[in-house]
Amino acid sequence: MNDPAAIRRLYGRRQGHKLRTGQAALVEETLAPLSVPETGPLDAATLFGDDRPLELEIGFGAGEHLAGQAAMRPGTGFIGCEPFLNGVVGALGHIRDGGLANVRLHMGDALDVVERLPDAGLERVYLLHPDPWPKARHAKRRMVNHGPLDAIAAKLKPGGEFRLGTDDPTYCRWAMMVMNQRRDFAWTARTPADFLTRPDDWPETRYERKARRQGHEVWYFRYIRK
16 A cells, blocks of 8 residues: 555655744743653543543644634544644644643644544544645655545544545545545535535635635535444
């Protein structure tokens, strides 16, 4: 198998621009207590000290969506996974500014966290604007491949939701093709408006706004775990 579930390799830089003094201090002071434990099984009690619904975002960018979801539902625990330090800094700022106590972060490969969660332990999984890897020879690096989807399906509860957002036409076509091959997910869309209009409980991100300014269409996919 040549998809991310087998490759287990992160491509690209782990850090972009150099952190400012305040950003470095934010990481030093707040990341450790908010981090997902590096080893061992994971569940709500381990992460939040009680039994609560869990949701997970794969590649949260600067954390706008993750923080928005957490603010809307303080009784739910949110796990955000992002390999890039500058994105983690953004999320830490949102967590601090929003006084959010229901978010835990993992700076690394999301699949390392997914595989440690209990089966049927997640209410939702979010994958928003993943790297499209547009060249055909790089398609195996896309997160929408059967290996990662098998892992996501195993961890979602029956009736749980997998949300995928993209502004890349190649990724859109690829995702529709791959998801159409799945028998463990049902697409919720009945009309084009269902995947061309952002749901009210889907916070907008800076990346999405930038895509629209550049004239890109954005697609919003919602799949229910059977």
